Amino acid sequence: MAIAVGRKAQGEGTRKTILEAAVHIASAEGLEGLTIGGLAAELSMSKSGLFAHFGSKQELQVATVEAARSIFIREVIRPSFEGEHGLVDLWHLCDTWLSYVESGVFRGGCFFAAVASEFDSRPGPVRDRIAEIMKEWLATLRRAVADAQTAGELSNEVDPTQLAFEFNALELGANWAFQLYGDKQAFAQAREAMLERLHRHATRKATSLLPTLKKKRSPARR
Amino acid sequence: MAIAVGRKAQGEGTRKTILEAAVHIASAEGLEGLTIGGLAAELSMSKSGLFAHFGSKQELQVATVEAARSIFIREVIRPSFEGEHGLVDLWHLCDTWLSYVESGVFRGGCFFAAVASEFDSRPGPVRDRIAEIMKEWLATLRRAVADAQTAGELSNEVDPTQLAFEFNALELGANWAFQLYGDKQAFAQAREAMLERLHRHATRKATSLLPTLKKKRSPARR
């Protein structure tokens, strides 16, 4: 095979195109609101032509979740781990996530926040995969905390599970405020809360690695 | 009573019964997944008989949101404000919310967390009402913080908006973990994070009013 464009390659290509659009739509309308006819229309394809790529709606949903995972890893996780696995990487990870949602690449904000809440009461392979992936994400967060401790940049008194929980919650909260109110300030509030925690538990040698905190509230009355 | 739903005069009563079931279902399946036929079946009514109470699905959705608000006020907000509007009430408010979700009264956890994420990309009166109500909730939280400051039990350096954002995020995070993983520990983690914040900003005279924090992580290995 001389050139990478074969007869099959076109099929794979369309599949990728389909899934990219699918992630986009599902982040806003949900995986149930993601309709085969609508998706086909958006891509100027026939329903049956598109359908043939997946065989069932459920497989389309799973494939969409998988595609979203790839994007998330490529856009958020991988760019954050180019450093020395210390405090900076931990901060970078959270900051990148917030920036990614803030940039509005997906109409519906964080794909996983949206579909997790949609499927948390719908047993089945779709829900299971979503749960797995978000557990992966939480584990990545926890690992980043532990790495910062190993690097001697974060106090050992911090419970990585606890901090990961809090950071994840702040991210969900920022995403919620942005989606419901278009409130971009929410990202600043999430960053503020995260930095406050990181600064408080950073070791002396590491505290200079982080951005500085916002000035505290003016001590004036009221 | 031979018949499930009697005649006349029970019209208003039936409506209440319908909405109670509707809130229950919508917390799990969403307001879109809340289907008129399904709701009617659950109540052993005819679709058309039920439908006549609302006139359109959208009105049913709005009425359901309104009913959920009443329940939330009755079960969470009102019971928390019997005190002196100080630090204890603030803590009580958050604690009650967590307990309410934890108790599993609704299959889908927090009604508003579920439908907010469902409708945040669907303009219209339903979305608008949901946004209003959650803004109310955030204002209540902010007010509780400010009251605690006025009572001299919380440092004036705390920004009520910031703290309200963080507490709301922690609640969303706990709800998320519980719905997706059945993880009851998440409530403990949310409480831990909240209490930690409250203790740190409580004035000397007020710190004894709060439950004590969990012991910090053992300084052992790692």
Place this chain on the structure above:
DNA sequence: CCAGATAACGAACGTTCGTGCTATATAACA
């Protein structure tokens, strides 16, 4: 006791959804 209002019912309509069957065009290989 009757007239009107109220509450609920059953059947049907038009639409949209997922899905299955069949046909056609295109590219690879003999």
Place this chain on the structure above:
DNA sequence: TGTTATATAGCACGAACGTTCGTTATCTGG
């Protein structure tokens, strides 16, 4: 050049949805 596999299209089906309509049973005021 003809065969074959593959990608896409066309069409139709059955189910579920929201909604409308006409009807029936019950209660209430005069």
